[in-house]
Amino acid sequence: MASAQMIGSTVDRVRTDPTAVRRGRARDWAEIQERMLVPLYLDVYRRLEVGAATSLLGVGCRSGLALLLAEGRGAQVAGVEADGELRELARARGLQVGSAGAGGAVARSAHPVPRPAHSLVTVFEQPPTPGAVARAAERVLPGGQLVVAAWGPAEHCESAAVLAVAGRYAPSGAPDPFAPDPFAAGAPGGLESLLAAAGTRPVGGGTVGCPFAYAGLDSAVRGLLSTGLFDRAERAAGPTLLVKELEEALHPYLRPDGSVRMANVFRWAVGTRPRS
Structure with missing residues (x-):
């Protein structure tokens, strides 16, 4: 069972000021969770x-680590991110990141995305949605590539038991559109269907191990909360109960030195838009 002291230290970070909460979660993503991918x-x-x-556009680029890695390979990079706190963190890294405006368009005010179309567009955001993929495909040049990624099969992801905590607070009956199943898109043919629906032709992909490793329970909880997958559960259950359940779900993956490690698999697929 999670200790009261640990629960208290983590819940203290879930502040009542919504702006402070968003800022803290964005920084937790950048400092803890982002490197897992x-x-x-x-x-x-x-x-x-x-x-x-390569001219790369990252859709849902969050705080921009994926863009930095592509830039390090010589690519021209830009991003789109709806969350203002994450966007500012990406810009602080020297990246050009625009906001998503009406209909998913890129706002081009203070920090414009430099090109209207790119040779490679990535949607690494978890989980990808048909709308996000369709909007991303609009930015692929003829002959360009669109990449989507998602969790692999739940049975190959130790984090599935932890993510199940979020599902406990989903409404009964029809799936909750605001709390999608993170493993749905990664099912066989799922990513390929997203690509095809966006008007691209699936041409390949891969599977890769992405272990989630944390210094301790506190950082594990903070990192997982920063993904946004637990937002609805937190609103429904309250931060105290949610943190308690997360720490209990993480307990089997706690190592003797106090660190936490979960083996996971992610899938990605790439499609090309046929030349007109």
Whole structure:
């Protein structure tokens, strides 16, 4: 069972000021959670030979680590991110990141995205939605590539038991559109269906291990909360109960040195838009 002291220290970070909460979650994503997906980013870039000839747009780029890794390979990069706190963190890293305006369009005010179309568009945001993928496809040049990614099969992801905590607070009956199943898109054919529906032709993909490793329970809870997958559960259950349940779900993955590690698998798929 999670200790009262640990629960209290984590809940103290869930502040009542909504602005402070968002700012804290954005920083937790950038400092704790974002690096968990580095193996995914690197596998995509290696397989697609991302380099100096690549103009990449990251849709839902969050605080921009994936863009920095592509930039390090010589690519021209830009991003789109709806969350203002994450967007500011990405800009603080020297990245050009626009906001998503009406209909998913890129706002081009203070920090414009430099090109209207790109040779590679990535949707690494979890879980991808048909709307986000369709809007991303609009920015792919003829012959360009669109990448989508998602969790792999739940049975191959130790974090599935922890993510199930969020599902306990979903309404009965029809699936909750505000709390989608994070594993749905990663089912066989799921990512390919998203690509096809967006008007691109699936041409390949891959599977990569992305272990989630944290210094301790506190950082594990903070990192997981920063994904946004638990937002609805937090509103329904309250932060105290949610943190307690998360720490209990994480307990099987607690190591003797106090660290937490869960083995996970992610899938990605790439499609091309046929030349007109």
